[in-house]
Amino acid sequence: MRRSLDCASEVETAHIARALAANLRAGDLLLLEGPLGAGKTFFTQALIKSLGVSEQVTSPTFVIVKSYQGALPIHHIDAYRLLDAPDPRQAFDELDIDVEGSVTIVEWGKNFDLTGSALHIEIEIGPGQSRTLTLEGPDARWGDLQV
Numbered sequence: 001m002r003r004s005l006d007c008a009s010e011v012e013t014a015h016i017a018r019a020l021a022a023n024l025r026a027g028d029l030l031l032l033e034g035p036l037g038a039g040k041t042f043f044t045q046a047l048i049k050s051l052g053v054s055e056q057v058t059s060p061t062f063v064i065v066k067s068y069q070g071a072l073p074i075h076h077i078d079a080y081r082l083l084d085a086p087d088p089r090q091a092f093d094e095l096d097i098d099v100e101g102s103v104t105i106v107e108w109g110k111n112f113d114l115t116g117s118a119l120h121i122e123i124e125i126g127p128g129q130s131r132t133l134t135l136e137g138p139d140a141r142w143g144d145l146q147v
C-alpha cells in the first residue's frame with residue numbers, strides 16, 4: 001500500500017492525523033520522515049490529542065521519548081539524536097518501549113521498523129502551508145482509510 005495525500009493547510013494535516021488516529025490499535029508503529037519543520041511533530045500532536053489526551057503534547061526532541069495514556073498507551077519518540085549512535089537500532093531498543101502494547105510514533109523513524117509492519121509517513125514541504133503526506137506500508141487499513 002502506498003498513497004499520497006495533499007494537504008493545503010495545517011487544518012488538512014490535522015484532519016488526516018485524526019482520521020488515522022481513529023483507526024489505530026495497540027501494536028501500531030508509525031514512522032515519520034521529512035525535513036526540519038515539515039510537520040512531524042504537528043501531525044503527531046493532532047493524532048495524540050485525537051486519542052483523548054488532554055495534556056499538552058510537546059516535541060520530545062530533548063527527552064527522546066514522551067509517553068501518554070489516551071484511548072491507548074502512546075509513545076512519541078524523536079529519534080534524530082539516536083541516528084548518531086554507533087548502533088541506532090540498539091539505541092532504540094534501549095528505550096525499552098512496549099511497541100506491542102501501545103501506539104508508537106517515531107519522528108526520523110524510517111530505520112526503526114521493529115514490527116516489519118510499520119506505517120511509513122513521509123511529509124514533503126510544498127509552497128506556503130502545503131504538504132504532501134505519503135503513506136506506505138503493508139497494512140491495507142491505511143489504503144482504505146477515508147480522509
Ligand SMILES: Nc1ncnc2c1ncn2[C@@H]1O[C@H](COP(=O)(O)OP(=O)(O)OP(=O)(O)O)[C@@H](O)[C@H]1O
Pocket residue numbers: 007008009010011013034035036037038039040041042043059107128129130131
Ligand atoms: N500543512 C501543514 N502541516 C503541518 N504543519 C504545517 C503545515 N503548514 C504549516 N505548518 C507548520 O509547520 C511547522 C512544522 O513544525 P514541526 O515542529 O511539526 O516540524 P517537524 O517536522 O517536527 O520538525 P523537526 O524535524 O524539527 O522535529 C509548524 O509550525 C506548523 O504549524
Ligand SMILES: [Mg+2]
Pocket residue numbers: 040041042059078107
Ligand atoms: Mg519534530
